[in-house]
Amino acid sequence: MRIDNPKLISALPDLGIELRNGSALSELTSLGIGGTTDLLRIKKHEGIPDLLNLLDSNGVPHRFLGGGSNLLVGDGELPWVVVQLARPEPDVVLEGNLARVDAAADLGGMEGLIGVPGTVGGALRMNAGAYGMQIGTYVREVKLYRAAARKIEILRGDQISFEYRHTSFAPDDMMLAVTLELPSKPFKEILQGIRICNEKRRSSQPLGQKSAGCIFKNPPGASAGRMIDELGLKGSNVGDARVSDRHANFFVNAGTASAKDMLTLIGQVHEKVRASFGVELENEVVFWTV
Ligand code: EPU
Helix, strand or coil, X not given: CCCCCHHHHXXXXXXXXXXXXXXXXXXXXXXXXXXXXXXXXECCHHHHHHHHHHHHHCCCCEEEECCCCCEEECCCECCCEEEEECCCCCCEEEECCEEXXXXXXXXXXXXXXXXXXXXXXXXXXXXXXXXXXXHHHHEEEEXXXXXXXXXXEEEEHHHCCEECCEECCCCCCEEEEEEEECCCCCHHHHHHHHHHHHHHHHHHCXXXXXXXXXXXXXXXXXXXXXXXXXXXXXXXXXXXXXXXXXXXXXXXXXXXXXXXXXXXXXXXXXXXXXXXXXXCCCECCEEECC
């Protein structure tokens, strides 16, 4: 979708918004899949309410993009524009055991989560986790734009529910910044934890390839990856969309896969797991395909 209203375009600089015409979402997502649309980059949080009012009053639909690491975006010209936070400097301020982190900051620092690609905003929304830890445990406070109230608000950690790859944030809430309260630990132990998690990840996940991490959530008490593997589906493909040989719950873009290829593959695997195990797998990756 293209923004062509001159009045809207001329209002953007004062709000701290940069317009990037015709951005390819394939370059902004870890899967390397996605069509084209106008991208609005936010340089100051205060401009957000006015920007969204402007978009609404001009009938321009929008979506919020984080780091694009858990996302499958449709092909071709997309029917909405994309709004994304620009990364400020500095993006992390440390005060004792508190880390104040901008939502656009790249994720890192907690042993289990190190190596998980994406921004802190995306990690918060999904309650990203790995190796027994999840970001929600450490959240003291979140600054967010609440689309329903049309204003920026601050929530305490205990006002948010963090579950397995799910949070109580509304779909149109936009994460702006977070304060994390992190436990003190000897440096050596932290380093050791990071080494172990990195090693595990490197040996079990296709890190060098274009993917969105795990496609499906694990059903209670089971592993989606193991079920797909047991069905012998590693390496199966639709075009360049392929089930990873290394981890069966990672689907990779081995070349120039389209969203259609990836969706077809996801549908086929979902159906085979349902037919063989009687389990209805739920998507972990977020779809922006309609
Ligand atoms: N397994 C197989 N074949 C496979 C993949 C896994 O047999 O192709 C087996 C493993 O051998 C292991 C079990 O399945 O016994 C579980 O596998 P793994 O430890 O790799 O964990 P997972 O349940 O597949 C989850 C998260 C990952 C996270 C890892 C490590 C989900 C959907 N996945 O994977 O998160 O990195 O644990 O904590 O919760 C993500 O969310 O995108 C993601 C990658």
